[in-house]
Amino acid sequence: MLDEDLERALVAQNPATTTDGSVDFRDAPATKAKTGGWKAAPLIFGMELCERMASLGLQRNLVTYFVNEMHIAIPKAANMVSNFVGTLYLTPFIGGFLADAYLGRFLTINLFASVQLAGMVLLTISAVLPSLRPPKCSDPSQVICPRAHGSQIAVLFTGLYLVALGNGGIKPNVSSMGADQFDEGDPHESKHMSSFFNWFYFIISVGSLISITVFVYLQDNVGFGWGFGIPSGLLVGAIVVFCLGAPLYRYKPPSGSSLTRIAQVIVAALTKKNAAYPADAGELYEDEKPDQKIEHSNQFRFLDRAAILRPGMYEKSPWHLCTVTQVEEVKMVLRLLPIWATTAFVWTALAQMETFSVEQGATMQRRLGPRFVFPPASMSVFELINVLLFLPLYDKFFVPFARKFTGHEQGITALQRIGIGILASILSMVSAALVEARRIDTARKYGFLDKPKAVLPITIFWLIPQYFLRGTTEIFTQVGQLEFFYKESPRHMRSFGTALYLSTIAVGHFLSTAVVTIVNRVTSHGDQPGWLTNNLNRSKLSNFYWLLAAMSSVNFLFYLACSKWYKYKEIGKSRQPPETLVPESL
Known part of the structure; x- marks a missing residue:
């Protein structure tokens, strides 16, 4: 209690220190002139940039690695990717809890980054050593090739889930630590926090753009060993740079469980x-x-x-x-849960663009000029172009414009922002269904229904609208979630709040696995296969997309009801404490 009173006195006497209890790397009250703010943000951005390049470069082309290198059937590979991504976004609960309760964000980030690095190195070894992969198909047109087994699968999964575990300490804490650099008790600094979240996601998108262009190209055209190895090296550099910035950061001490x-x-x-x-x-x-x-x-x-x-x-x-x-902190957590549940299904729909849409693209015309073949996993570049173009415009123009009509500091509320993104995700599924129907018509017209490896005379760039709309979902829903779950979480549980947001992506991907499995069981009859088979030309993928669009629409109605019920937290209002004191004894 004496330490707390001394801290309050120091802050009151020295307005140059922060008012939110943050400290510097020497555990002294953090001074605004020397720590935090935009001076510390670039180093945190750098850590997230490299982490994003490492994890997304793996995630977005993983289905190609499973199918082409490990010879795993497409529906099973899709579920394996969904399960991995689900775990990737579920482990932040571990990292968030440890940071809030015991280790603090800085130490947690460094420890878990080392674990992710170990996983990346193991995956690189798996991709380089021929003994850790099945032999290549003797006939490339074969539908079924010798599949990975035994130690090959063991090494692959060990590497993947070390990456997932390590990522769990980075994802919830990097964004939270970045937001910690702005004092919520200082009106001048607090107004920059929403801008921080927008620019943080902008940096994420830059890392994503590099990973799905440069690294995916290396994986498809040079080899997965290089495609996994270079991001591993970048992660080493990110850890070093992040540690060098220690004197500039503000730290929120762990507050117990x-x-x-x-x-x-x-x-x-x-x-x-x-x-x-x-x-x-x-x-x-x-x-x-x-x-x-x-x-x-x-x-x-x-x-x-x-x-x-x-x-x-x-x-x-x-x-x-x-x-x-x-x-009220417990009530805040309970109030977050309905919003959490109704935003999770957004990622069930969008998960298909990391699996089935990539395999769709592989069957379409991808050649640009005599030498360059566009990698199907790089179609995500169009969602990132959307984000990189419009996210700065959102912060610079949309927010001030909307503020004139709404009076809200951020133009629209976080829940309104999330809702707009959910609508974009529904339109994305509608676009995906229409394009898939056109692709199947092309396969039927040219007699390719039973030639799943054939390249159809339809350009891959028909997939642009669905990826562009996914980018709109990220601008509105994902950035809105990031800000909402951080700001609306109890101050002792900020990393937990960020982990809660990330877990919506995890639950969405696990639900994707469940939906794929259930749909195939329900739609298969005797010898008749279900909607989703290893031959996409004989699959009913467009029906699956329409189903997801319908389910997303119903989910949106539930989201509207939960948003109307939600009550934003109010902090710092005057409130008279009860005159009765807690008795010292019976």
């Missing part, structure tokens, strides 16, 4: 389940700093019992009595 704080509220509320609610919410217990208090809300009122004072009873234990702010 957020799960413990949640459990304390639940236990305290249950132990007082028969207690009467006070007539005035102002009688509930509160002792947080004025600028960190969270305004009481009437949702989930059963949890308010955790903050009820019972006169004459010894209730100093945090398992018996919690502050209103602590109770």
Whole structure:
């Protein structure tokens, strides 16, 4: 308590220090002139840039590696990619929890980056050594070739899931650490936070653009060994540069287990389940700093019992009595869950562009000139062109323009922004269904229905609209999620909040695996295969896309209902604490 009082006094006497409790690398109160802000952001951007090049260069062309190098059937390869990507975005819960509770963001990022690096090196070895891959097909036109097995699969999966585990400590903490460089208690700095999220995603898109052009080209035309090895080297450089920036960063000290704080509220509320609610919410217990208090809300009122004072009873234990702010933190997490659930399905639809759309592109005309063949996994370049062109314009022009009509600091609310992106994802599936129907008509017209390896006389660039619309979804939904889950999470759980956002991508990809499996079971009859087979020319992929568009539309209606119900958090409002003091004894 003495340390906290001393810190408050130092901040009050020296307005040059931050007001949010952040410290510098010597554990002294962080000064605004020497730490944080835009001076620290480029180093954090650099770390994310290299991480993105490493992970996305692997992720977007992985289905090609599985099918062409490991000879795995297309539907199974699609599910394997979805499971890997799902794990990639689920492990941030581990990294987010460790950073918030025990290690802090800086140490967590460095430890887990080393784990990801080990996975990348193992994948590079797997791609280089012939003994770790099955023999090439003697006849390239074969539908079934000798598949990877035993140690080949073991090394592959070990490398992949080391990458997924390491990524789990980087993804939730790099963006959160970047946002930590701006003091929410300083009006001048806090207004830059939304701009930070926009530019952070811009940097992500730059890394993505490099990975799906340069690295995918290397993988397809030079070899997967180079395509995996170069990103591994870049990750080494990113770790070094990130560590060199240590004196410039602001650090949020770990605050103990957020799960413990949640459990304390639940236990305290249950132990007082028969207690009467006070007539005035102002009688509930509160002792947080004025600028960190969270305004009481009437949702989930059963949890308010955790903050009820019972006169004459010894209730100093945090398992018996919690502050209103602590109770509201639990309510905040509960309020996030419906938004979390309804945004997850967006990624179920968009996951198809990392699997089936890549395999579609491989059957289409891709030659540009006499020598260059456009890699199908590089179609994502068109979603990134959308992001790179329009994200700066969004921040520079759309926000000020919309602000004139809405009065909102960011032009539109985060939930409105997410909703616009969901609509774009539905249109993306509609476009995908229409293009696939045209591709199948071309295969039928030229007699290629039973020649899955044949190149159809239809250009791959028919796929541009669906990828461009995916870029629109990223501008609105993904950046909106990033900002929303960071800002609306309790201050002790910011990395957890970012992990919650990332887990929507994980759940979306796991749902994709489930939907593919269920659709194939339901649509197969006896010897008749389901909609999705190893021969895309005989598949009913357009029906699958229409199904996803319909399911996404229903999901959007649920999202609208959840958004209307959601209550944004309010911090720092004046609130009179109850006059009753916690008794020292019976």
